[in-house]
Amino acid sequence: MTLLADLLSTVFDRRYRSGxxxxxxxxxxxxxxxxxxxASGETSGxxxxxxxxxxxxxxxDGEKLAVFHDLAEAKNIDPTQVRNTLAAYEADPSKATYRAFMAAAEPPRQELIRRLNQVPGATARLVRMRADLLRLGRGDPALQALDLDFRHLFASWFNRGFLVLRPINWESPAHILEKIIAYEAVHAIDSWDDLRRRLQPEDRRCFAFFHPAMPDEPLIFVEVALTQGIPGSIQMLLAEERAPLAAEDADTAVFYSISNCQAGLASISFGNSLIKQVAADLSTELAGLKTFVTLSPIPGLMRWYTAQEAPPxxxxxxxxxATAAHYLLKAKTEGAAPLDPVARFHLGNGALVHAVHAGADTxxxxxxxxxxAMVNYLYDLGKVAQNHEKFATEKTVAASPEVRALAAGAARAQA
Amino acid sequence: MTLLADLLSTVFDRRYRSGxxxxxxxxxxxxxxxxxxxASGETSGxxxxxxxxxxxxxxxDGEKLAVFHDLAEAKNIDPTQVRNTLAAYEADPSKATYRAFMAAAEPPRQELIRRLNQVPGATARLVRMRADLLRLGRGDPALQALDLDFRHLFASWFNRGFLVLRPINWESPAHILEKIIAYEAVHAIDSWDDLRRRLQPEDRRCFAFFHPAMPDEPLIFVEVALTQGIPGSIQMLLAEERAPLAAEDADTAVFYSISNCQAGLASISFGNSLIKQVAADLSTELAGLKTFVTLSPIPGLMRWYTAQEAPPxxxxxxxxxATAAHYLLKAKTEGAAPLDPVARFHLGNGALVHAVHAGADTxxxxxxxxxxAMVNYLYDLGKVAQNHEKFATEKTVAASPEVRALAAGAARAQA
Amino acid sequence: MTLLADLLSTVFDRRYRSGxxxxxxxxxxxxxxxxxxxASGETSGxxxxxxxxxxxxxxxDGEKLAVFHDLAEAKNIDPTQVRNTLAAYEADPSKATYRAFMAAAEPPRQELIRRLNQVPGATARLVRMRADLLRLGRGDPALQALDLDFRHLFASWFNRGFLVLRPINWESPAHILEKIIAYEAVHAIDSWDDLRRRLQPEDRRCFAFFHPAMPDEPLIFVEVALTQGIPGSIQMLLAEERAPLAAEDADTAVFYSISNCQAGLASISFGNSLIKQVAADLSTELAGLKTFVTLSPIPGLMRWYTAQEAPPxxxxxxxxxATAAHYLLKAKTEGAAPLDPVARFHLGNGALVHAVHAGADTxxxxxxxxxxAMVNYLYDLGKVAQNHEKFATEKTVAASPEVRALAAGAARAQA
Amino acid sequence: MTLLADLLSTVFDRRYRSGxxxxxxxxxxxxxxxxxxxASGETSGxxxxxxxxxxxxxxxDGEKLAVFHDLAEAKNIDPTQVRNTLAAYEADPSKATYRAFMAAAEPPRQELIRRLNQVPGATARLVRMRADLLRLGRGDPALQALDLDFRHLFASWFNRGFLVLRPINWESPAHILEKIIAYEAVHAIDSWDDLRRRLQPEDRRCFAFFHPAMPDEPLIFVEVALTQGIPGSIQMLLAEERAPLAAEDADTAVFYSISNCQAGLASISFGNSLIKQVAADLSTELAGLKTFVTLSPIPGLMRWYTAQEAPPxxxxxxxxxATAAHYLLKAKTEGAAPLDPVARFHLGNGALVHAVHAGADTxxxxxxxxxxAMVNYLYDLGKVAQNHEKFATEKTVAASPEVRALAAGAARAQA
Structure with missing residues (x-):
């Protein structure tokens, strides 16, 4: 461990030494x-x-937009060049011709972004630059194309193999904790006392992914409650006056909030790995845990409901x-995916719709x-891969018999 | 620093937890x-x-070669696909058409390598995989083209902004130190006592670059001697019985050995940054240091000399x-670069040929x-950028008047 | 550094492993x-x-008192034993007779406390035990004597050489920061935002002493403001809307609050070392700092003033x-020490009374x-030893000519 | 963990900042x-x-001896003072009279040593000072008495509660490892390769105690081999060419070497705690471990044997x-303790004599x-307390029936 601690302390130093x-x-x-x-040399670069x-x-913002347009247009690929180098490569497939093709097929702005990233601390700045791009570029095809280049590079840099999972607790640095307060997107944290209630009791956990080049910035975090049985109410789960459970008495880990922290990392997916790794780590630590489940909002339910012609x-x-079950199982996007975004996320991860609760988030x-209404998505670690596969290939939504029955009832009611 | 230490300790844990x-x-x-x-999901992936x-x-090796050929041929770009998506993009430049072109213009093997890298600890394994490729693929154009894809990804992952500079000293972990012994390529370290002599005295320093995803593997390291004046003999510099100098009495930092550690990172250049950052760090720490200089071998001298028609x-x-000076300044490759590889490296970094010594490495x-014979390349931090620029654009070799005169003398002698 | 980080991580582990x-x-x-x-063996012990x-x-509390009385009486020295072993030692001064005397002259309760301290995490518990003793033992001579044994051992364990000075900042762990909020004794911190204002701006610093066996408990901390010139108002110093100063532009470090954290460490003096080490560290870091000064309350002024017969x-x-200056310089305890406890502390450390301000703490x-009214005590690092010496031996109160003149004026007014 | 890492890094800094x-x-x-x-103030102190x-x-050495004599004689207790303050305390037991007695009953040299310890880094220097005292003071009663004061303070400072157990492995810092090589007292380590064979294989472990104020100095360490069954030969255990066992396949942990590192900490006992804590930690980590046993030398056997009148x-x-068993069980000091020092140590810890081997250390x-001949002492964690108790109170040597029978046979042979 020792060298590693050293390594990272250097990263830190460098932030302040960047001169x-x-x-x-x-x-x-x-x-x-x-x-x-x-530029041919690193120094001048x-x-x-x-x-x-x-x-x-x-x-x-106006000036930034101009810069993005410069990247989108003047630093784009040159189709003629692509065609010519491709032809040369086909005629004589060699290292030199392939190198020329590679250079032509990649727009110069990608190399630009890589070179910007050589500056100490630049990674976080490039993430913020992309956040600007996403905000300013909406609806502009050229800027959306430019964004694909950022995304391509970020997917490589923020590869799962480079991320580090860290527990967040009441012994974590305050400057990290204030970001947890700021970024919590599902059930707002309204004070440091509220935060403490989510971190300090032994039946509460929180985990985040970090990247070594942005050590002060959580990328995504998940809040977990350890319980006996599967809860059906977020207010009861977060009640101020509740008595904490001894961690080793818990049989269930409830993922009750997952929040992305970086607007500039949109579409770079981490949540999938996060839940699975946290579930794996918790089950190693606490042998009593048998069930891994979410307590999730159904953000699109009422929007969909009120848009129905003759809603029951x-x-x-x-x-x-019954209506919620029906919505989760049957309401689809044009592409035949679940209409509800949270459902899409968890089903895509291999979870199943386990139970639906009324009066769960008041x-x-x-x-x-x-x-x-709220819903539990169940992560059955033994079936996650298979659920995922069926969902990915056949669009099958996995659900418990109970939820299935509920949804069928709703269908009958509606019929 | 605290979070960072934590971050890295996790990396470490993960190595042993990879299950x-x-x-x-x-x-x-x-x-x-x-x-x-x-694969559509990360789990099965x-x-x-x-x-x-x-x-x-x-x-x-034979089987590995077959695998590399599969990557080189079956996972290569499809030129028709590239042409078609390019045409579609030109016709209607949109996010979707650009995305399709990007996908077609990048060979699937790049995505393969990125996905392999999601496995904890994979980065070092991919570096070794490329070392195999370089060894087995020599002279095969398809495999050399494949190597460009590895190199392209590695250049992105081993971006200067992600590297961490660490001092290596007698308090470093033994498993790192044994790699320093193993990798030293210029002046062999023949025992732990020899190593200690290069690390422990206060007038000796060593620094290495590390990557957070390969924390047990130095990427490149440089050994430094702090001296009074510029030395002209490696044996005197490394003499066992010498009395160490107080670090604050030194006026010169001598980079007497630079070694790359990873065959699989060939052509991913770090040395340039390493020398400059170490020089900058040392000059911050020790105000007395005024001169940054190498004591370098001239590996190609005798090979070139004996190939001359009528050598003086x-x-x-x-x-x-005089002959050595002439060789360093005038002997060129077909591309008009210096013939000597070490000279190419330092001159390309912006150093100048400062002095040439006989009897310097016996x-x-x-x-x-x-x-x-050996040579001192001088890093004059104020002129490095300008030297580099002239070298890069006009192939000008910077040298001290004394060396210039020596070389001129040799030319006259030869004439 | 590496081993050290390891060492401490073990301490931490042990807290949770104590079983x-x-x-x-x-x-x-x-x-x-x-x-x-x-007990003869460690195991049963x-x-x-x-x-x-x-x-x-x-x-x-009643039961605790009984326990303390047992220690005070049944685990006290046995005078006859002391006398006998002393006589034997005088008659034949040998290792054995000296050992017997040592054993007799030390009450068994000291050995008891040392053995209690072998339990992992016991040090903090013994500090709390002494806090109970101080609270419950007031006015009872036997318990006050017992306290001297605790104090004797604590002075040895909390020796300056074992303490560790740490900066406290906005990157410190939340569970430490909440203790800073709780323990601040001079100018209350009323929220996390207030705390952040005292830690995060670059012209604010905070330092604490820790003991390795109680790593989660600050022992004493000092809050520092970096300023230009010596401030005369605490409200202005702590104003919410103020613009922070660049740290390197500061010429003065103001110690505006010093708080002891552990009731059970009363009379174990750390403040002296703390101020001097912080002053030394800050002057190393920031070359521009020339003046080290407090902005201190005068807690006893009005109590003394209203007790005067004919107060001006x-x-x-x-x-x-003038009255405040007079009070600080002339009002004395029976033992001829300054009457004001804060004055006693800083003058005892070698500071001098530098300036007195009205309207300084509203x-x-x-x-x-x-x-x-408030007062600045000045730590002139070049004169601290000499001031201390004169204060210790001759009870001389060092003061600036201005304060001296003020006090003289007050004396005239009173006369 | 974070603060702790910080704490210790400070300790480290301080060593180099001591100025x-x-x-x-x-x-x-x-x-x-x-x-x-x-001295009344810390500054001048x-x-x-x-x-x-x-x-x-x-x-x-001569000058040091003079210094020790000054401490032994001029800084000794004053018996008259002791008697007077004791009488005053008996007459009126108060805080003041007890304080006066405490001051008189402790020789001033104890306060001197405590004050010396305030210097950063002093603890290790005081340990070396005591090593000098032990070396130079042999046979001198006054210096032996002086040593009791050092020992008294060290026992308090090196209290088990302040020590930190650390694994020593191939990732430990070289400057610690070279001390392991130097201090190994039982089976010499003759090279770095030999050291690596004792640290790196997964069936080999090493643990040391450290004190936070001497982080670069191991105090005592134990080397452990994980085996299947109880070994009877040290040469086989340490054979160069052996194939390592998978750690989780081991059923036995063999403590084959325990070495004290600091001559100046003689008689401050750590070994007892070390073995028990290591056994507890290993059994937590490796569920397969059922047996904790030593493979120990019998250092006094031949000395005793050749001193017998008619040795069998x-x-x-x-x-x-049989002779070795007899020696271990029956040969006693004048005080009725086992004659063999290693036997005394392990039996005093609560181990029992489990088996005796011939040809075990060639x-x-x-x-x-x-x-x-060598011997296995068995640590049966369930019986250690009881064995210890019987040994301490009744001098009973616990042994396996087999060893008991062996010893009885020897007695018969001798009779």
Missing amino acids: PAARDDSRPLPDLASALVS LALARSYLDRFEQLD PIDTSEALR SEKGMAQSAG | PAARDDSRPLPDLASALVS LALARSYLDRFEQLD PIDTSEALR SEKGMAQSAG | PAARDDSRPLPDLASALVS LALARSYLDRFEQLD PIDTSEALR SEKGMAQSAG | PAARDDSRPLPDLASALVS LALARSYLDRFEQLD PIDTSEALR SEKGMAQSAG
């Missing part, structure tokens, strides 16, 4: 980008990269549960989005 | 590769990736020094390769 | 104590010690300042204790 | 000692302490084993001290 701001190169950013892409990042961050009444718990948000 | 070997998938490796590239790596490592005699120190190897 | 509670030994605690003191601590902590009016700032507490 | 040597106080060391004991330690370490022949393995040393 005085480079004297700015006053060329327009597009020229700077061109110079950087063609680093100075150019530093200038580019420093200056980009001081731009207003949901004036009883039972009716609401917060304002919970009532608005799903009339208070 | 029992996956049950091997018995399909032929080419089929496994195809399945992995097209991870199991396939693990099997592929495990099984590859048990192959003999080198029967005196002066004659040898070891058997030193006598054989350069008749005992 | 299930020992099965309680049901003998009365006095008998348990006797058994523990005479550890079990006894664990039982004793576990059971003590479950007692109510303090209806102007000037009058208040909080309710500040107005009540000193009518809003 | 330039204090300007030496030129007073004779006895005067310096007196000044230090009576620290400077005096530093001078004292620095100057002591430069003395030759030991010309067969059986005769040798090294020169093994043949000389015990004609090649």
Whole structure:
């Protein structure tokens, strides 16, 4: 462990040692980008990269948009070049011709982004740059194409093999914890005391993925409650006055909140690995854990419900549960995927729809989005792979017999 | 620092937790590769990736070669596909058409390598896989093209921004130190006592680059001696009985050995950054350091010399020094770069040829390769960028007036 | 550093590994104590010690008092034994006779406390035990004598050489930070936001002493503001809306709050070392710092003032300042030490009374204790030893000419 | 863990920050000692302490002896003072009278040693000072008495509760490993390769105790072999060419070497705790371990044997084993303890004599001290406390029936 601790302490040092701001190169950013892409040496490259990042961050949105357009258009592939190098490669497949094709088939902006990343601390800055791009580029095909290049590189850099899973607890640094408060997207954390209630009791856990090049930034985190039996109410789960359970008495781990932290890492998927690794780690630590389950919102339920032509009444718990089950199992996107985004995520991971609860989230948000209904997705570690496979290939939604029966009842009611 | 230490300790844990070997998938490796590239979920992907790596490592060279040929041929780009998607993109440049082109223009083997890298600890294994490829693929154009894909991904993963510079000293872990002994390529370390002499005295330093995903493997390291004045003999520098200098009395840092550690990272350049960062760090720590210089071998001198038609005699120190100076400044490759590989490296970094010494390396190897001559390359931090620029653009070799005069003398002698 | 990090991680592990509670030994605690003191082996000793601590902590105050009385009386020295062994030692001074005297001259309760300390994590529990003793033993000579034994051992265990100075900042663990909030004794921290304002800006610092055997418990901490010039108002220093100063532009470090954290370590002095080490460390880090000064309350001023027979009016700032100066320089305890406890502390450390301010602490507490007056004690690192010496030997209070003049004015006014 | 890592990194820093040597106080060391004991402030105290330690370490043995005599005589208790303060305390037992007695009953040299320990890094220096004292003070009653004071303080500082158990392995720092090589006292380690064979295979372990104030110095370490069954030959256990066992296949942990590292910590017992904690930790890690046993030398066998009047022949393995068993069970010191020091240690810890082997240590040393015989002491964790108790109170030596029978046979042979 010792060298590793050292390694990372260096990363840290470097943040503070990155030195005085480079004297700015006053060329327009597009020229700077061109110079950087063609710079032959690392030395001059680093100075150019530093200038580019420093200056980009001081731009207003209009100026940033101009920079993105420069990347999207002037630093794009040259189709003629692609065609010519491809032809040469086909005629004579050699190292040299393949290298030429590779160079032509990849837009120069990819090399630009890689070179920007050589600046110490640049990774987090590039993630923020992409967040700007996603925000400003909506609906613009050229900028959406540009985003594919960012995404391609980020998928490689944020490869699962490079991520590090860390427990987050009451002994974690405050500057990390305040990010947990800020990023919690499902059930808001409204104070440090609220945070402590989610971290300190021995029946509460939290885990996050980090990347060594962004050690101060959680990428995604999951909050877990250890319980006896599967809970059906988030308010009871988070009640202030509850008595904590001894961790070794728990039989169930409930993933009750999963939050992505970085807008600039949209579509780089981590949640899948996170849940499975946390489940695996917890079952190693606590032999009593037998069930791994979520307590999840049904964010699209009421939107879908009110859009129905003749929606059945949901004036009883039972009716609401049946409608929710039906929605989760039958409501589909045009591509035949589940309409509910949270359902898509967990079913895609290999979970199954285990139970549906009424009166489970009585917060304002919970009532608005799903009339208070929530759902447990069950991660049966022995069946996850098979569920996933069927879902991926045949679009089969796995569900417990009970939920299946509920949904069938709803269908009958509706019929 | 605290979180960082934690982060890395996790990396470590994971190595040992990666769990029992996956049950091997018995399909032929080419089929496994195809399945992995097209796997839609991470779960099944991870199991396939693990099997592929495990099984590859048990192959003999002939079998490995077959695997590489599968990658080179069956997992190559499909030119028709590239052409078609390119045409579609040109006709209607949108996110979808660009995505299709990107997918077609990148050979599936790149995605394969990225997916293999999701296995914990895979990065080091892929580096070894490339070492096999370089060894087995020599002279085969298809395999050399395949290597460009490995290299392309490694350049992205081993981006300077992800590397960590660490001092190596007598408090470093033994399993790292034994690798320093094993990898030292310039002046062999023949025992732990010899190693201690290069690490423990306060006028000796060693630094290495590491990558967080391979924390037990130095990538490249440099050995430094702190001296008063510029030394002209490696045997005197490394003499067993010498009295160490107080570090704060040194005015010169001598980079007397730079060794790459990973055959599988050939052509991924780190040395450039390493020397400059070490020079910068040392000058921060020790205000007295004014001169940063190498004491370098001239590995190609005698090979070049004996190939000359009418070589001038080198029967005196002066004659040898003049010949060496001439060789360093004037002997060129077909591409007009310096013939000597070490000269190419340092001049490419922006150093200049500062002084040439006879009788500087009297070891058997030193006598054989350069008749005992060595050279100091000077890193003048204020001029490195400019030297580099001139070298890169005009092939100008920077040298001190003294060396320039020596070389001129040699030219006259030869004329 | 590596081994050290390891060392401490072990300490941590051990806290959680200390295992299930020992099965309680049901003998009365006095008998348990006797058994523990005479236990010959560590094994049985550890079990006894664990039982004793576990059971003590479950007692109510009356029962604890009984335990303390047992220690004070039944585990006290035996004067006859002391006299006899002393006589034997005088008659024949040998290793054996000296050993017998040592054993007799030390009350068995000291050995008891040392043996209790063998239980992992016991040190913090013994500190809490002494806190109980101080609280319950007030006014009882036998218990006060018992306390001297605790204090004697604690002074040895909490020796300055064993303490570790740590910066406390916004990257510190939350469970440490909440203790800073709880223990701040001078200017209350009323929320996590307030805490952040004292830790995160680059012109704010905080340092604490820790002991390796109680790594989760700060022993004492000091809060520091970096400023230009010496401040005369705590409210201005802590204003929410102020703009932080660049740390390297500061010329002054202001120690504006020092808080002891452990009631059970009363009279074990750390503050002295803390201020001096922090001053030394800060001056190494920030070359611009020239002045090290406190901004301190004058807690005893109004109590003393209202006790005067014919107090001069303090209806102007000037009058208040003169009165405060007079109080600080002239008001004495029976032992001729300064009457004000904060003054005693800083003057005893070698500081001097540098300036007195009216309207400097307008909080309710500040107005009540000193009518809003505060004082700067100056730590002139070059004169601290000499000031200390004069204060210790001649009771001389060092003060600036300005304060001296103020105090003289007050004396005239009073005359 | 995070704070802890920080804590220790500070300790480390401090070693290098302890700053330039204090300007030496030129007073004779006895005067310096007196000044230090009576210094009222920490500031001047620290400077005096530093001078004292620095100057002591430069003395030759004769001068050191003089310093020790000063401590033994001039800094001893004053019997009159003891008697007077004792009388005053008896007459009026109060805090003040008890404090006065405590001060008089403790020799000033104890306070001196505590104050010396305030210097950063002093603990290790004081341990070396005691090593000098033990070496130079042999046979001198006054110096032996002085040693009791060192020992008294060290027992308090090196309390089990302050020690940290660390695994030593091939990833440990080289400067620690070279100390393991140097300190191994039982079966010499003759090279780094030999060391690696004892640390790196998965069936080999090593653990050491450290003290946070001496993080670079192991205090005591134990080497462990994981085996199937109880071994009867050290040469087979350490054979170079053996195939390592998978750790989880082992049923037995063999403590085959325990070495104290610090001469200056003689008589401060750690070995007892070390074996038991290591056994507890290993049994947690490896569920298959059922037997914890030593493979120990019998250092006193031949010395005792050759001193017998009519020793029975030991010309067969059986005769040798019987004689060894007899020696271990029956040969006693004057105080009725086992004559063999290693037997005393393990039996005192609660182990029992499990088996005796001939031809078990065929090294020169093994043949000389015990004609090649070795012994297994068995730590039966369920009976250790009871064995210890009987040994401590009734001097009963626990042994297996087989060893008991062997010893009885020897007795018959001898009779």
